[in-house]
Amino acid sequence: MTKKRTGVFVCHCGTNIAATVDVSRLAKEMAGEETVAFSRDYVYMCSDPGQNSVIEAIKENNLDSVVVTCCSPNLHEKTFRDNAARAGISGFTCEIANIREQCSWVHKNRDEATAKAIKISRSAVRRVARNQSLEPIAVPVTRRVMVIGGGIAGIQASLDIANAGLEVVLVEKLATIGGHMLQLSETFPTLDCSQCILSPKMVEVSRHPKITLMTYSEVQEVSGAVGNFRVKILQKPTYVDPEACKLCDECTVVCPVVVPNEHDLGLTSRRAIHIPFAQAIPASYTLDEDSCLGLNPIRCGKCKDVCEAGAINYDMLPKTVVEDVGAIVVATGFDLYPQEKILEYGAGNVEDVLDGLQFERLCSASGATKGHVLRPSDQKEPKDVVFIQCVGSRDPAQHCAYCSKICCMYTAKHARLYKHHVPDGRAYVFYIDIRSGGKGYEEFVQRAMEEDETVYLRGRVSKLYRKDGKVRVLGTDTLTGENVEIDADMVVLALAMQPSKGTEEAAKVLKIGRDKDGFLAEAHPKLKPVESVTGGIYLAGCAQGPKDIPETVSQASAAAAKVIGLLSSDTLNHAPTVARVRRSHCTGCEMCVTACPYKAIRLENGKAVVNEVLCEGCGSCSATCLRAAIEVKNVTQLQVFDMIEACLTV
């Protein structure tokens, strides 16, 4: 084998690296390595002159491999691999030695940090000496998209993608699309009717020739990888044929089962057979099999008897549908933090203590009280209403550490809506501080205080309980230092947002990461906010973190733009750093087959075989194999061995 000619490029990253690591000494040390033919340091290697100098050095010195010692490969691996390719050598002969995140940023002592940077860089040099010149694998892509979740985020993403000409499959767990936004009465900061702005979009989804809508459906299994996912969806039976149903509503009249209506958060009731609300999309009834007496004409059968259209079919079965798509947008949304967990506010057992969404339903013209604010216990107009912010949020000791972001704004909105409904009523808001960043937001809160005369009390409520037909609220006004006692007719809790149950399930099925609070993790908090850590899977809306409607819509459109970009050509380049089987060592024990998260390995004639298109090069197989019979190209046993040896050499 002819001797390798590796070039080492040491970046100062301004002072990010150079302040802690002696970069010129590092460059000199690397020049002394056996396989290194060229070594230099430069202030910003990722700048245009820096990059050009890499390309020139490769050409002039006839280099066959490159090590750039700089920041995390997450940031500039692609940059420098592209440079290597531009200089005429394989991009996969370029490796990054991370001496910033893993060295200069975490150490203070210059000598020790320099010694460590030398080891990190030397191990990369030894590794790259055995790198193969690989070329990317071109993979044909499926130019279809799946959007999971039919709230405003999913609706917006679906429409944007479909309008760009790509086919979209929109999967929604519930019987209708619309999500939480449909439960809202008005929206801040303009107080326009939520349903009025959302339902046209819902109709557009249902009529769009490029969108296939699958409601009452759940994603069960996802295999494949970016460009070529295969998704198994379970379509639950609604027992009503939407084509035949004439929406006459006769069935709900005769249905004997009365259960709380989820759409109104239990403030009203519905029958076992029901339509979630008049504008539901698809416009059809659903027979909820959990509450139905038994889908059996002998037990009940009243709805089937009365249905003249013959739309009801008790024998409808769940259906599994398989869809092939190239990209997936996850928009599975949020749930409210459960009131049961707020013990100090009665754990949901104190009458006339509502959560924010219930209050929205009280204000909504389509809600329980037809838009009149009446308290649930006696249907009387409440005259003193207390709104409590940050319930469950910003409370690392007991509940969620994070700020739910939208509560300041919707509480101001609630107070204003209440005052518009009950002009002689008194609204009190307990707050920690007011976070009203956003266009027109601060003005909105000011109007709640000034025009609508809401009393803002800076402090927390320690306790509330039922007393003499009212709710006694004990709190503190920290600005005056006085304790406050209010006998309220009604209390509204601004409960924290948490990732929805569906978000949790989606994360499991899609095998995408979640952050410490359970929201879906983005690939980079600043630069890749709509990408998940898995290629081809994008995030939109509150599944990724608390956000309001404008932000959700922006993020959904951003995710759509990413999807459209990804699927803009017929093939995708797949990294060639995939697993390779050493057949002589393989005993066919199948452990790698089980361990592979991408289902990329199968057994053929008793030996493991890798599907290179599905393989993401994660190395799970290699770590599991007891006999080193499978390893990832350019991260071979030999390379790892050399790297460890380089680190242990003093």
Add this chain to the structure above:
Amino acid sequence: MINIQDIRDTARDLLAKGEVRAVIGWRAGSRGMPAEPVVITAPEQADELVWDPTCYHNLALHLVEDRKFLAHARKTAGAPIGIIAKGCDARAIVVLMQENYFKREDVYIIGVSCEGSGMIAEWKVARQLDGAVPTAAAFAGDEFAFATAAGEKRLPAREVMADRCLECRNPFPKEHNVALGEDKTGRALEAPFAALARFETRSEGERWEFWQRQFDRCIRCFACRSVCPMCYCEECVVDSINIAVAPETTAEEKANRIRWIERSAVKSENITYHMTRAIHLAGRCVDCGECERVCPVNIPLRLLNNKMEREARERFGYEPGASIGGPSLVASFRDDDPGAFIR
């Protein structure tokens, strides 16, 4: 209690009908006891078979050898091979099948129950017999009967049984084609992992010191590896000298053998060898205890393997050798797997 004639009849019958091509079992050793493994291929050899408290060898090892022999000779198996299996042997067979090393239909398992007792530990017998040399051992209810020059000596089974058998909860081969003896699954004469629990009363420093001393004595004879049915790899990570060379092995691979562990028997390399072996046995070791029994310098290797087994049981509810179709410990991941051990 199992009548030896039943075992012999079963084996004879299977061979006579051609249902198996051989039966792996035990026969009397050259000096009577202990028994030794035997492969019989003709019905008339069935009378050689014995079943006594010295049948401690894990016969699954010979299934591995059979498969290797067939593979090297490029032969197909034909009829299945019969094997007489104790609880631990059967568990080992299950793990091997779980790893696709051979198929269920390739093996005919004649299960034998250890019932109320198990196998002897020879050093315990020697201590009790006070110099007398036994020439035969037999099950006798709660006792073992030993034939010596001075006549029969009976010893309480619990006094002379191997630790592994005292702690065994599964002295019955769950996986079998035919089983002889009573199913006493769940019995353990001593608490499971009792020896390990006793060892762990020592401080961390004492334990480390203990293991350093033990591994310093290891002569790297590899008896533990040779006797282990799970150590069936063609090339073991510790000796790159035996690198499996196949037509597709590249010149570079041949030139660049990795020496993760040096072959010389020095403490640091010995420690790495034993640690690697213990980790490679996690979720696979069925606690047959053979490695510890064969160690010529008496390193208590069961402690290492037991530790891994107990961790797997307590943290993941995993029992090696429980079912052929079940997931293997290291390759399976569940969302609710505890992560407390990641620090």
